[in-house]
Amino acid sequence: MPIDQNYEEDDDPKDGSSEGASRRFGDFDCPECNANNPYDDKFGNGDEIRCYYCGGEFRVTVTDSGRLKLKLM
C-alpha cells in the first residue's frame, strides 16, 4: 500500500475486484522509470497518462480482473 496522507476517498471502494475493467486508479508506477505518479483525476481503461518524472506517455488498459496495464505510446 502506498502511503496516503489523509487522502479523501469518498466513493472509492477498497475492494475493487468486482469492478473489473471499469476500475479506476488514482496513481501508477511508471513502467519506464519506476516512479510513483499520483493522479488527482482518476484514470481508467482507455485513458492516456503521462509520467511526471520521465515524460513517458502511456495508454491505460484495465483487464477484466481489474489489473492495470500500461503501454508506452
Ligand SMILES: [Zn+2]
Ligand atoms: Zn517515468
